[in-house]
Each structure stands twice: as structure tokens, then as C-alpha cells.
Amino acid sequence: MSPTIIRELKQKKPFPSKAEEAAVTLLRTADVIRRFIGTVIEPHGITSQQYNVLRILRGAGERGLPTLEIAERMIESTPGITRLIDRLETKKLVSRERCLTDRRQVFCRITAPGLALLSALDAPMVEAADTALSVLKKTELASLIDLLDRTRAHSNQQFIERRSPQ
Amino acid sequence: MSPTIIRELKQKKPFPSKAEEAAVTLLRTADVIRRFIGTVIEPHGITSQQYNVLRILRGAGERGLPTLEIAERMIESTPGITRLIDRLETKKLVSRERCLTDRRQVFCRITAPGLALLSALDAPMVEAADTALSVLKKTELASLIDLLDRTRAHSNQQFIERRSPQ
DNA sequence: AGAAGATACTTGACTAATCAACTAATGATC
DNA sequence: GATCATTAGTTGATTAGTCAAGTATCTTCT
Numbered sequence: 510m511s512p513t514i515i516r517e518l519k520q521k522k523p524f525p526s527k528a529e530e531a532a533v534t535l536l537r538t539a540d541v542i543r544r545f546i547g548t549v550i551e552p553h554g555i556t557s558q559q560y561n562v563l564r565i566l567r568g569a570g571e572r573g574l575p576t577l578e579i580a581e582r583m584i585e586s587t588p589g590i591t592r593l594i595d596r597l598e599t600k601k602l603v604s605r606e607r608c609l610t611d612r613r614q615v616f617c618r619i620t621a622p623g624l625a626l627l628s629a630l631d632a633p634m635v636e637a638a639d640t641a642l643s644v645l646k647k648t649e650l651a652s653l654i655d656l657l658d659r660t661r662a663h664s665n666q667q668f669i670e671r672r673s674p675q
Numbered sequence: 676m677s678p679t680i681i682r683e684l685k686q687k688k689p690f691p692s693k694a695e696e697a698a699v700t701l702l703r704t705a706d707v708i709r710r711f712i713g714t715v716i717e718p719h720g721i722t723s724q725q726y727n728v729l730r731i732l733r734g735a736g737e738r739g740l741p742t743l744e745i746a747e748r749m750i751e752s753t754p755g756i757t758r759l760i761d762r763l764e765t766k767k768l769v770s771r772e773r774c775l776t777d778r779r780q781v782f783c784r785i786t787a788p789g790l791a792l793l794s795a796l797d798a799p800m801v802e803a804a805d806t807a808l809s810v811l812k813k814t815e816l817a818s819l820i821d822l823l824d825r826t827r828a829h830s831n832q833q834f835i836e837r838r839s840p841q
Numbered sequence: 842a843g844a845a846g847a848t849a850c851t852t853g854a855c856t857a858a859t860c861a862a863c864t865a866a867t868g869a870t871c
Numbered sequence: 872g873a874t875c876a877t878t879a880g881t882t883g884a885t886t887a888g889t890c891a892a893g894t895a896t897c898t899t900c901t
Binding site: 513514522525526527528529530531532533534535536537538539540541542543544545546548565568582584585586634635638639640641642643644645647649650651652653654656657658659660661662663664665667668671 | 692
């Protein structure tokens, strides 16, 4: 019964559509979470995006991953993946090597300092997420995840169709 | 029963905490929605952030709003509000005027071309949001909004406490 | 009234994101 | 096996975002 987002953004009129209200609510909530998580990551000298890349590379293990494969796995997609990784390489947190079997590809690997940095962030990150979402009960958390998963699957499909209509 | 986000990001291991999974899911879903909405707005020559400012100013009416008041109402907060509005002024979509009673403040108002641009976007925006969220039933939409509202309220509080601990 | 503090921006310097070419390597086809 | 298309990544130019410091104005408190 309480149109929270309307009060929060000091809107005079209610949203014409519930879907639009949900979209605005989703974007604003994500922004709050993003900034909250940022306060955990950024004091360690890397951005959230760089953290994301390191996590992906840790998950990928010894072999590493080709550059664009990393881009595809990022939480927030970015066309600037090359320079993002340039900065991580400058900080000695990742290393790069051209692939021998397919010389177009460049494999990226996380370094020991990179792994150490991630280790230091593991506990604080879990704690931050727990804190941010601790208002929700277990079942609510599960239902939030489910609603978001379905929304994402569907709107991603719409996004793809809109960009490349056949 | 399906850990969608794990498959999607090609993670090998499940998330150690449900809260972390929810946070990642939330951020990624917001990113998809943001890009989807971007495809509607950006062909009109403005960014999503600029669109957000115009919407706020349309809602504010004749009197307009002081610069920092706009920043507070934005969906995604930005410290670069001055230059964001500079760009809108250059495009003649907003006008600015120093307040006479408090000469520190600068009131921003949306111009006629700004209003026209918004009008052109109203229907497509509602449609985009509807499309993006059309997988969810009415009750699910309401419950998503509720879960997000509560999450945001709580984590925003945590964010504030963490930044300025007394 | 004059000083101290708070507000409301603004600016400068720097970093990062975006888009559109561009190169190099590979694969597919005739 | 030359040609065309595709893939993988890079680079350049432009735009946008971030953080710290600065200026002007107002408020409060002696």
C-alpha cells in the first residue's frame, strides 16, 4: 500500500504503469547496492568492475580466459574490456599472453598478488551482501532471486531481438 | 531449483551465500534493464541520466528545481550533476537561472524542446518497461517491488551508517 | 556588526566509459 | 589456394564520471 519509490524521489504523480515503477525501483535499488559494495572494494585500490574481472579470472583457474570471454561473463557488460584489463595489468594483478594455437586470442590470468587481494576481500564481501540483504527472510531471498532471474531472462531476450531484428 | 545466474556467468562453484547470489542477480538484472531502456532513449540524442534529469524537471513544473535537489532525486546518484546539466543546457533542453532570494542556488527548468523530447519518449518508455517486465504476473510485480523497496531502505541505511560511523 | 560555520554549487585534474574504425588471424567457399 | 567473411582484440577521438579543492552566499552566534 506504500508507493515507497514515489515518496523517495519526491514524485508528485504515481507511475502510470506498475512495470515502469518496478523498473525504476530495480534500477535505484541496484544503485544503492552497487555503492554499498563499492565502499568495501574501492578502499583496496580497485574499482568494482576490476574486482569483477579478478573474480572471473580466479574462477577460470590456471589456464585463464581470452579477453572477450571475460567481457561476456561480467555482471555489468562493458565494451572497454581491453583497457579495463590494461589497468589491472599495470597494477600487476593480471598477466596476459597471446594464445599459440589461435594467435588472435589473448589469454588473461590472475597473478599471485591478484589472488591475495581477492582473498582479503572474500569475507568482507560476503558480509556486505549479507548486511545489505539481511532484511529479507530466506524464502523472500529465494523469491527475489527467482523474480529477477525470470525478468532478466525475458528482457535480455527482448533486448537481443530489438537490437538485431530479422 | 535452477541457479540461473551461475550458469549465465559460467561459474564453476555455487555462491557461498544466498545473499551474495541475490546481490549479483540484482546487479546483473538491473544492467540488462538499463541497457534495454538505453536503446529507447539514446537514439534521441540524450543519455539515460540526462533523461532522468528531464523527467525530474518536468515533474517539478514551472518553478524548476535547484541543482542539488535534482541530484538527490536521481535514480542513480551522481556527483557530476553540474556538468550533466551543463550538457542539457548546451542542447537547449533546460535553462538555468540564479535564485534571487538565495543567490547560492541555481534553479533549473525544462524548456519547451525538452518537454517535446520527453513527450516523444513517454509511450516508448512505458512500452519498454512493460515489455521488459511482462513475464511477471501482476501479483509478482507487486511482490518484486515490495522486496526491492525493503532491500533498498535497509541497505541504504547500512550504507549511511558505514560512511559516517558515530 | 563581525566571525565562524554551513550551503550550494563550480572548477580543475584525473580516470574511466563509449563508439567507431582498424589490424591481424582464422575459417569457409569456390 | 586466393577471396570473402568472421572473429578477437586494439586504438583513437570524444564524452562522461569522480574526487578534491575553491568561491560565493547565507545563517548563526556572540
